[in-house]
Amino acid sequence: MPYTPDTIAVPLLSSALRLIGLAADDVIALQDHAQAAYDAALASGLSPTKAGFLVTDTIASFRFRVLSGEDAPWHPAPVTSTKTVRHLADRLYDACFVVIAYLIGARISEILGLQAGCIEYHPSGAGDERFAYLAGRIYKTARGQYGDVHRWVAPEPVVRAVAVMEKLTEGLRARSGRPELFLITSSTGLIGPAVEIDLPVANTIIRRLNMLFAPFIALPMHGGRPWHLNTHQGRKTFARFVGKRDRTGLAALQAHLGHVTRVMSDRGYVGTDFQLSELMDRHAQEETRTALEEMLTASALGGKAGRTIAQRSRFRGRTRDGDVQAYVDFLMAETDLRLGVCDWGYCVYRSETSACFGGEAGPNPVLRTETTCSTCANFAVSPRHRPVWEVRRTRNLKLLEQPALDTGSRALAEARIAECDRILAQLDEG
Numbered sequence: 235m236p237y238t239p240d241t242i243a244v245p246l247l248s249s250a251l252r253l254i255g256l257a258a259d260d261v262i263a264l265q266d267h268a269q270a271a272y273d274a275a276l277a278s279g280l281s282p283t284k285a286g287f288l289v290t291d292t293i294a295s296f297r298f299r300v301l302s303g304e305d306a307p308w309h310p311a312p313v314t315s316t317k318t319v320r321h322l323a324d325r326l327y328d329a330c331f332v333v334i335a336y337l338i339g340a341r342i343s344e345i346l347g348l349q350a351g352c353i354e355y356h357p358s359g360a361g362d363e364r365f366a367y368l369a370g371r372i373y374k375t376a377r378g379q380y381g382d383v384h385r386w387v388a389p390e391p392v393v394r395a396v397a398v399m400e401k402l403t404e405g406l407r408a409r410s411g412r413p414e415l416f417l418i419t420s421s422t423g424l425i426g427p428a429v430e431i432d433l434p435v436a437n438t439i440i441r442r443l444n445m446l447f448a449p450f451i452a453l454p455m456h457g458g459r460p461w462h463l464n465t466h467q468g469r470k471t472f473a474r475f476v477g478k479r480d481r482t483g484l485a486a487l488q489a490h491l492g493h494v495t496r497v498m499s500d501r502g503y504v505g506t507d508f509q510l511s512e513l514m515d516r517h518a519q520e521e522t523r524t525a526l527e528e529m530l531t532a533s534a535l536g537g538k539a540g541r542t543i544a545q546r547s548r549f550r551g552r553t554r555d556g557d558v559q560a561y562v563d564f565l566m567a568e569t570d571l572r573l574g575v576c577d578w579g580y581c582v583y584r585s586e587t588s589a590c591f592g593g594e595a596g597p598n599p600v601l602r603t604e605t606t607c608s609t610c611a612n613f614a615v616s617p618r619h620r621p622v623w624e625v626r627r628t629r630n631l632k633l634l635e636q637p638a639l640d641t642g643s644r645a646l647a648e649a650r651i652a653e654c655d656r657i658l659a660q661l662d663e664g
């Protein structure tokens with residue numbers, strides 16, 4: 235099963251995060267208001283149909299808020315039916331599922347097993363700082379049917395998603411007497427006396443994500459076609475992100491995921507999900523293998539390390555055949571070669587020659603930029619990175635056209651153009 239490509243994962247998660255923010259309060263207020271009116275109408279003896287009409291009149295005046303930095307209400311259309319209330323509540327549910335799946339890497343069975351009150355705070359093993367954890371159970375690898383108790387590090391949006399779900403499905407838990415957070419109802423509107431309440435099956439979540447949530451957030455196409463989401467992609471995407479040494483593609487989410495990575499590498503972190511760790515390692519290895527094959531066979535490479543590799547590689551200009559694969563197998567098995575993959579090139583990492591002052595664990599993420607890498611002895615650029623350097627060059631040329639640009643910014647833009655020219659010329663030499 236594939237991970238979600240960055241071009242889909244970033245808008246998917248950004249929209250989900252936006253929905254669970256202030257917009258969630260609107261949806262919960264609307265649902266509570268509508269349900270209270272419906273319950274009162276039913277209690278007064280009205281039929282469900284008549285009670286529905288009464289609710290529609292009551293909620294017609296509901297207005298959604300304008301979120302900070304935006305000009306119009308986040309949901310422009312007025313609420314004209316109880317079906318709209320259910321639709322919005324369900325999309326908020328989908329957003330919470332996405333946030334938890336993509337930001338902690340939990341499986342669907344683990345998310346559906348979560349219960350109200352599942353956020354716990356514990357001190358980190360290394361100090362006094364306290365971290366939020368999501369307390370649940372792992373079922374897939376457990377010995378018994380009730381799963382093994384497990385704690386996931388919960389970044390702030392996951393804490394929020396749980397708080398939203400606690401409110402959103404409070405009525406369903408109260409009516410069913412069940413404790414789970416992710417209960418759904420058979421009703422297409424509000425909760426009536428004959429409604430069925432249960433956990434969804436995986437296919438329901440997959441259908442909702444693709445047929446309802448993706449259009450609701452206007453998820454972009456991938457290669458001109460809709461990207462097919464499934465319930466396992468959050469875990470794969472999370473593992474890939476944490477496993478790879480560079481996170482530039484998902485920079486927008488780095489703060490949330492960085493928190494998780496930091497706590498997971500803390501020696502005191504309990505309850506490590508070993509299968510998830512293996513998945514992360516596998517992703518890192520796959521990326522290293524692909525990058526090595528590409529570098530060994532490229533007819534030209536840029537960057538200091540790239541030029542050395544291109545000069546010495548006996549596979550230069552060849553296709554990726556069995557010889558290349560065998561040599562890469564040998565390199566990966568016999569050396570402690572560590573390769574960092576990022577948008578603008580490869581890092582053949584050695585701490586002693588690291589221009590970003592990286593340490594034992596790898597490059598320094600704070601100083602790791604195109605400019606620093608372009609002068610570093612560890613850096614290699616292959617033809618597949620050419621567009622990144624071309625776009626950077628064009629962007630800085632455009633900047634120079636601004637008459638109001640100050641001297642410092644002008645000098646910076648010129649220096650960046652020179653860096654791009656140097657790298658592109660090295661690639662042209664092939």
Ligand code: SF4
Binds near residue numbers: 587589
């Ligand atoms: S500056 Fe050098 S060591 Fe640091 S990430 Fe770039 S290539 Fe790697």
